[in-house]
Amino acid sequence: MSFAPVDEQMATVTRGVVDLVVRGELEARLRESHTSGKPLRVKAGFDPTRPDLHLGHAVLLQKMRQFQDLGHTAILLVGEFTAMVGDPTGQNDLRPRLSRDDVRAAAKTYTEQAFKILDPARTELRSNAEWIDKLTPGEMVELMAKMTVSRMLERNDFGQRFADEKPIYQHEFLYPLLQGYDSVALDCDIELGGTDQLFNLLVGRDLMPKYGLRPQMVMTTPILEGTDAKLVNGKVAGKKMSKSADNYIGLMEEPLSMHRKIMQIDDDVIFRYFELLSARTNAELAALKEERAAGKSPMVIKALFAREIITRFHDEAKATEAAAEFARVYSGDAIPEDVAEHTLACEGPTLWIAKALSEAKLVSSTSDGKRMVEQGGVEVDQVRVTDAKLGLERGKRYLLRVGSKNRKFAYVTIKP
RNA sequence: GGAGGGUUACCCGAGUGGCCAAAGGGAGCAGACUGUAAAUCUGCCGGCUAUGCCUUCGAUGGUUCGAAUCCAUCACCCUCCA
Numbered sequence: 001m002s003f004a005p006v007d008e009q010m011a012t013v014t015r016g017v018v019d020l021v022v023r024g025e026l027e028a029r030l031r032e033s034h035t036s037g038k039p040l041r042v043k044a045g046f047d048p049t050r051p052d053l054h055l056g057h058a059v060l061l062q063k064m065r066q067f068q069d070l071g072h073t074a075i076l077l078v079g080e081f082t083a084m085v086g087d088p089t090g091q092n093d094l095r096p097r098l099s100r101d102d103v104r105a106a107a108k109t110y111t112e113q114a115f116k117i118l119d120p121a122r123t124e125l126r127s128n129a130e131w132i133d134k135l136t137p138g139e140m141v142e143l144m145a146k147m148t149v150s151r152m153l154e155r156n157d158f159g160q161r162f163a164d165e166k167p168i169y170q171h172e173f174l175y176p177l178l179q180g181y182d183s184v185a186l187d188c189d190i191e192l193g194g195t196d197q198l199f200n201l202l203v204g205r206d207l208m209p210k211y212g213l214r215p216q217m218v219m220t221t222p223i224l225e226g227t228d229a230k231l232v233n234g235k236v237a238g239k240k241m242s243k244s245a246d247n248y249i250g251l252m253e254e255p256l257s258m259h260r261k262i263m264q265i266d267d268d269v270i271f272r273y274f275e276l277l278s279a280r281t282n283a284e285l286a287a288l289k290e291e292r293a294a295g296k297s298p299m300v301i302k303a304l305f306a307r308e309i310i311t312r313f314h315d316e317a318k319a320t321e322a323a324a325e326f327a328r329v330y331s332g333d334a335i336p337e338d339v340a341e342h343t344l345a346c347e348g349p350t351l352w353i354a355k356a357l358s359e360a361k362l363v364s365s366t367s368d369g370k371r372m373v374e375q376g377g378v379e380v381d382q383v384r385v386t387d388a389k390l391g392l393e394r395g396k397r398y399l400l401r402v403g404s405k406n407r408k409f410a411y412v413t414i415k416p
Numbered sequence: 417g418g419a420g421g422g423u424u425a426c427c428c429g430a431g432u433g434g435c436c437a438a439a440g441g442g443a444g445c446a447g448a449c450u451g452u453a454a455a456u457c458u459g460c461c462g463g464c465u466a467u468g469c470c471u472u473c474g475a476u477g478g479u480u481c482g483a484a485u486c487c488a489u490c491a492c493c494c495u496c497c498a
Contacts, residue, residue: 403445
């Protein structure tokens with residue numbers, strides 16, 4: 001195995017990271033691997049608690065992929081045992097614990113999605129049940145004897161809860177220890193995690209020398225902002241990507257939907273996404289930024305990102321198709337292919353437009369429908385309706401459209 | 417165990433007998449401008465074929481011509497004292 005020069009590797013792997021403990025050590029170890037030809041062992045663990053992942057989760061995986069592309073080995077560690085303990089990080093309360101079956105099922109869907117990013121040939125897929133299940137009570141005590149309570153209380157959420165006199169159960173202290181023990185068992189060179197994991201990762205670093213191993217380096221990746229993030233004073237600002245804030249792009253999402261959401265990202269924020277998720281090299285990104293500064297259309301740049309992401313999670317043909325469909329339906333004025341059909345009953349001589357919109361589920365109520373018409377947000381057969389009292393005639397078929405930004409279509413046929 | 421404060425629409429929050437379908441802000445939606453970006457401006461933001469009617473201010477019951485507003489009971493939350 002021949003590796004790229006160390007400074008080049010450093011530039012790639014440190015892109016976008018939040019914490020790096022310790023930079024010099026990482027350089028040294030990369031140099032060592034460069035000489036010996038031995039790849040670094042790069043660990044990242046996850047608790048398979050949620051089934052569907054979004055781009056925010058992909059940031060960490062992308063970072064691992066960068067290590068892989070440089071020739072190193074990724075260790076994807078399934079926290080089969082620790083998931084049952086429940087990591088209290090970021091929680092103000094105790095987290096619910098899962099059964100082993102739940103965990104296994106979730107792990108399966110998780111890894112399927114993770115391998116859209118990771119290179120399976122350079123990935124070790126492991127479960128920490130392998131070694132934690134085998135720990136004897138004596139070994140467990142020994143592990144616990146390597147960490148003090150006050151050290152645990154340094155962790156923000158524990159400290160806060162202690163100060164607030166909220167309960168901290170003893171098994172919760174076990175979580176960071178077990179996670180750290182995983183690093184011991186795997187003898188890894190570096191562990192990656194989200195910034196909220198910093199404490200846990202450092203426990204691993206502390207533990208390793210106590211077991212006679214060289215301490216791992218620790219690197220944390222940022223939490224990706226949602227698709228509604230803005231650029232404020234040169235910095236990306238916004239809520240983190242999450243399902244509940246509805247500002248996420250799911251890894252399993254439909255190509256067209258992915259494309260649309262990416263095109264809606266703020267022009268200046270797209271580079272944040274590139275930095276954290278693109279497989280493009282630093283040089284390529286720098287070139288792209290220059291082109292942008294020189295006046296290249298931000299839409300073209302966003303489309304590049306959309307293409308890369310859709311190709312990764314679906315395939316290239318789907319990416320092309322999505323781009324074309326997007327141009328046709330949204331940029332142009334075409335009608336999408338899958339428009340719902342409704343047949344509506346009618347009591348009077350005609351069916352009130354507001355009622356029709358409501359029954360076709362384009363609006364939430366007749367009042368809402370009436371409002372939409374009054375505000376000029378409704379088209380019937382591609383012509384804007386201005387009369388809020390308009391009646392649709394029996395026996396005819398109409399194409400209804402509401403809104404433009406989030407346009408919705410439906411065909412309705414009024415029963416004769 | 418004692419004392420006090422609170423619960424208002426998606427969220428925050430004003431309102432303490434009629435002028436309250438309920439101020440203001442945020443979110444959201446529509447329109448203008450655009451590139452379905454951002455920013456900005458305008459409007460909307462409980463339901464109902466509607467100058468009116470119906471349902472809503474933690475729940476239930478009451479006082480009143482009239483209740484988000486007063487009274488009683490219940491539920492939940494918070495603060496202080498023990």
